[in-house]
Amino acid sequence: MEPQLLHHVGDGVATVVIHHPAKRNAMTTPMWRALPPLLEALGARADVHALVLTGEGGTFCAGADISTLRESPGEAQSLAVLAEEALAAFPKPTLAAIRGYCVGGGSQLAAACDLRFAQEGSLFGVTPAKLGIVYPASSTRRLTALVGPSAAKYLLFSGELIDTERALRTGLVDEVLPEGELDKRVAEFTRVLAARSLLTQAAAKEFVNGRTDRDAHWARAARTGGDTAEGVAAFLERRQPRFTWTP
Numbered sequence: 357m358e359p360q361l362l363h364h365v366g367d368g369v370a371t372v373v374i375h376h377p378a379k380r381n382a383m384t385t386p387m388w389r390a391l392p393p394l395l396e397a398l399g400a401r402a403d404v405h406a407l408v409l410t411g412e413g414g415t416f417c418a419g420a421d422i423s424t425l426r427e428s429p430g431e432a433q434s435l436a437v438l439a440e441e442a443l444a445a446f447p448k449p450t451l452a453a454i455r456g457y458c459v460g461g462g463s464q465l466a467a468a469c470d471l472r473f474a475q476e477g478s479l480f481g482v483t484p485a486k487l488g489i490v491y492p493a494s495s496t497r498r499l500t501a502l503v504g505p506s507a508a509k510y511l512l513f514s515g516e517l518i519d520t521e522r523a524l525r526t527g528l529v530d531e532v533l534p535e536g537e538l539d540k541r542v543a544e545f546t547r548v549l550a551a552r553s554l555l556t557q558a559a560a561k562e563f564v565n566g567r568t569d570r571d572a573h574w575a576r577a578a579r580t581g582g583d584t585a586e587g588v589a590a591f592l593e594r595r596q597p598r599f600t601w602t603p
Contacts, residue, residue, distance in 0.1 A: 359384045359421075361394055362412075368405040368550035370398045373412055374462075380418035381411040383461050388420075388435035392442035399447045402602055405550035407446060408542060409469055410453040411462075419460025419483065436461050437492050443468040444498070444565070447603045449549045449557055453542045454478050454529070459517065463528075467498050470561065472529040473545070474520050475538045480528055481517040503527050555583040555601040577601070 359376035372394065374381040398404050411417050424432045443450060443465060452458075452466040454474040459481040466472050466480075482499065484491045491512055500508040507526040511518070523529045533541050549557070559574040578584050581601040590597035 359387055361387055361390050363394060363398065365398070365401065365404055367547065368403065369408060369546045370401070370404045370406070371408045371410065372398075373410055374417050374465075375412040376421070377412050377415070379421055380415045380457055381413075381462070382418045382421040383436070383439075383465075384421045385424045385432055385435060388432065388439050391439040395442045395446055399603075404448065405554060406449045406451065406546045408451050408453055408546060409443070409465060411455065413455075415456035416452070416454040416458040416478070417462030417465060418457045419462050433489065433492065436464060437494060440464050440468045440492075440495060440498075447558060447561075448554060449561070451542065451546060451549075453538055455538065457481075459483055463499075464495050467495070467502055467528075473531045473533060473538060473542055474523065474529045476520055476532055476534055478520050478523075479517045480511075480519075480523045481515060482511040483515040485513060486515040551596070551599075553583045553587060553597070553599045553601065554603070555581050555599070558603060 357375065359379075362373040362375050364371055374383065374387070376382055376384065376387070395407075398407060420432055420436060449471070450469040452469040452472045454466060454472060455478055457479055458466050458474070459479070460483045463480055463482050482491065496508065496512070499511070503511070503526040507528075518528075520529065520532045524532050531541065555577055559577075562570060562574075583599045583601045586599060587597050
């Protein structure tokens with residue numbers, strides 16, 4: 357099978373799989389190019405309430421396919437930034453499910469997700485210093501927001517790989533699961549996300565990401581969108597809410 361992005365939708369969750377097992381799921385130029393339109397299509401679907409990004413088999417993503425960097429490094433980096441920004445802007449909650457190597461462009465994609473769950477034994481690295489590449493400013497800011505200035509400098513200056521214990525301690529990942537438990541935990545948690553108010557999630561995502569100029573927009577959506585009334589009614593009636601708001 358050619359290197360590609362696979363996807364499927366079920367139970368309100370879209371799953372995107374980075375599929376290039378011959379090269380530890382390294383991202384090729386066509387794969388970088390394909391990610392933004394795929395995300396746009398999935399984000400527009402009313403039956404998608406959350407998105408999981410993962411890799412085929414035992415590896416998340418080992419970064420960009422080095423052959424693409426040799427052929428056209430500027431284009432490859434520009435496409436990677438566009439893909440990262442499209443993932444960060446996805447209008448619904450996103451979660452990276454990580455096994456094995458999450459390195460270079462793989463870490464770039466994982467950091468662009470809202471949350472990151474990893475299997476024990478996974479390895480993380482931000483490796484532009486090994487290739488003489490300038491890490492994009494937007495990617496650097498996003499990494500720094502996750503792990504803080506000192507840890508970001510450690511990763512960027514050295515390019516060294518860190519284990520799940522250190523990744524959890526620095527905030528690069530949110531949960532670490534024993535081998536064999538990652539898929540179950542991701543499925544359980546995304547079911548929770550899909551059952552919650554997308555109105556609340558979308559507003560919170562904007563605010564946490566630093567956009568604070570749409571307070572009036574979200575206040576109006578809360579008044580007219582129906583989720584607030586449904587949430588209060590469900591609480592008083594002691595039943596599960598049936599939220600319907602969509603972007």
